[in-house]
Amino acid sequence: MTTPIRLALIGCGGIATNKHVTGYGLIKEQQPDLFNLVAVCDAATERAEAVADRAVAWGQERPRVYGDFEQLLRDGGVDAADICLPHFLHRPVGIACLEAGVHVQIEKPVGVTIKATRQLIEASKRSGAILATAEQIRRMPGPRTAHWAIHEKGMLGTPQVFFVQRANNRKVDPNMPWAWRFDRFLSGGGPVLDSGAHFCDTMRYLWGDCDSVYGSVRRLSEGTFVKGDERVPDMREDTFTALLNFKSGVTGTWTVINRPVADTFNTVMYYGSEGALNDPGDPFHGPRLTATLKRLDGSEHKLGDLYQQYLAAMSTDERERVFPYGLTDGFALEVCDFLHSIRDRRPPEIDGEQGLQAKAIACAIYEAAAANQVVRVQDVIDGTYDAYQRPIDERWGTN
Ligand SMILES: NC(=O)c1ccc[n+]([C@@H]2O[C@H](COP(=O)([O-])OP(=O)(O)OC[C@H]3O[C@@H](n4cnc5c(N)ncnc54)[C@H](O)[C@@H]3O)[C@@H](O)[C@H]2O)c1
Incomplete structure (x- = not known):
């Protein structure tokens, strides 16, 4: 008790x-x-x-x-x-x-x-x-199983490259209750930082610390929307693309369009020397158990089936640690x-420091876009690059 x-x-x-x-x-x-x-x-x-x-x-x-x-x-x-x-x-x-x-x-x-x-x-x-x-x-069965399949079972061989892409036909509802997100000073950023926080944490979970990034971050659609008699500015990016280089040698691209578009698609592909994991679903919240892992030996595995193998391979203590109760x-x-x-x-x-490391990947994408150059994530943590964040820090007295 x-x-x-x-x-x-x-x-x-x-x-x-x-x-x-x-x-x-x-x-x-x-x-x-x-x-x-x-x-x-x-x-x-x-x-x-x-x-x-x-x-x-x-x-x-x-x-x-x-x-x-x-x-x-x-x-x-x-x-x-x-x-x-x-x-x-x-x-x-x-x-x-x-x-x-x-x-x-x-x-x-x-x-x-x-x-x-x-x-x-x-x-x-x-x-x-x-x-x-x-x-x-990262705590969900999909990412936990992907981590196990990649790092314990070696099913991708050496992890090498990822492609994560989405074109989402997103229309803004002006009556949404969380309109603080439209204001960069209140939110810190748009999807790179917001839903992107999940992506950045999952990438760190799977590939380790990120070394450097390049980013292009833009708003291409109308920057305001009409709410009653008001025209409310939406300061969030609606289009971005980033190149991420991890210390482990993994590199990948992350591209999202989040605005009205004529056609949509989702791609999440992780490639290694011996396999590929394909999740044609959600680039922010995956990989999901419906993803498929194919290997050069011709075998094909649903992540959901690998999840059962992962559970069976776990000790009782490990299962209680990862999936308590x-x-x-x-x-x-x-x-x-x-x-x-x-x-x-x-x-x-995921303590504060782990949260900082994931958040720093998103901030490095903004800072790389502002500086129009590749930036090291550590230099963003150290404050060497802060052109994007400086006005926000000045607003809240945190600089
Ligand atoms: N993990 C996820 O998948 C996920 C999804 C959505 C949001 N989030 C995160 O959750 C957090 C909240 O997002 P949300 O979507 O719930 O926002 P929200 O706007 O729906 O909720 C925020 C709440 O805070 C209250 N609030 C505002 N100022 C306050 C104050 N000074 N004192 C007390 N209450 C105050 C508001 O009244 C509101 O109820 C954010 O950090 C967001 O990024 C995480």
């Missing part, structure tokens, strides 16, 4: 209510005494109230409801906070929690800029409280890793 971790959820918008709360509910079914959701906070308090109602349905006491995270911290009684806020709020809210000794998980892409992320990491080091990056994709939902696994890292006093799989 452990003392339940006293958890706060800060930000009860789309991802928190659709995914994180559902993930916590799945864990509650398996181990009710691991945590209690003791506080929920959202500037729109009715969203926090709705989450509090869901927590009661798990059989625990109703969480306290807040519209102001500072009041939540002043009231205390919280060990950990899961932060699901717009990107520009990750740093101030995260640092306030860490300075109060509260362990923190922050939704990707950690800070709004590299400097904001580094300040979060420094606050975590100063306080000794955990900083975890919320990233679910038999969970396979990426969000449930992500929040579970955060809770277990607190319970077991160990780092989470």
